[in-house]
Amino acid sequence: MFIGNIYITLKEGVLDPAGKAANNKLRDLGFTNINNIKMGKFIEVELEAESKEEAIRQLEAISEQLLANLVIENYRVEVVEGDK
Template identity: 50%
Template sequence: MFKANIYVTLKKSIFDPQGKAAENSLVTLGFKNIRNTRIGKFIEIELDENDKNIAFEITKEMCEKLLVNFNIETYRFELEEI
C-alpha cells in the first residue's frame, strides 16, 4: 500500500491575500526577515495498491480531475510505502 502526500499550492503568478495576512501577523510577532508567505493545501490519501507506478498514475489522475484547479493552482506529490 502507498500513501500519497499531495501538496496543492497557488501558482506563483496568483496573489495570495491569505498568505499576506499571515505574513503580516508573523512580522507583528517579531519575525521580521520573512517574505513570500504562501498558503496551500496538504492532502493525504491511502491507496490500496502495491504497484508504485500504478499508484503514481492514479494519484496524478485524482489531482487532475478533482483536487487541483489548474486556473490558479499547481501541485506535487510523494508516494510513501505503508
C-alpha cells in the same frame, strides 16, 4: 496499500491573500526575517495500487480531476510508504 501525499499550491502570480495576511501578522509579532508565505493544501491519501508507479499515476489523476484546479493551482505528489 500505499500512502500518498499531495501538495497543492497557488501558481506563481496568483494572489494569495491568506499567505499575505499570515506573513504580515508574523512580521507584527517580531519575525521580521519572514519575507514571504505561500499557503497551500496538504492532502494525505490511502490507496490500493499494483505498484508505486501506478499509485503515483492515481494520485496525479485525482489531483487533476478534482483536488486541484489547474487554472490557479499546481500540484505535486509523492508516495511515502506502503511498498508491498
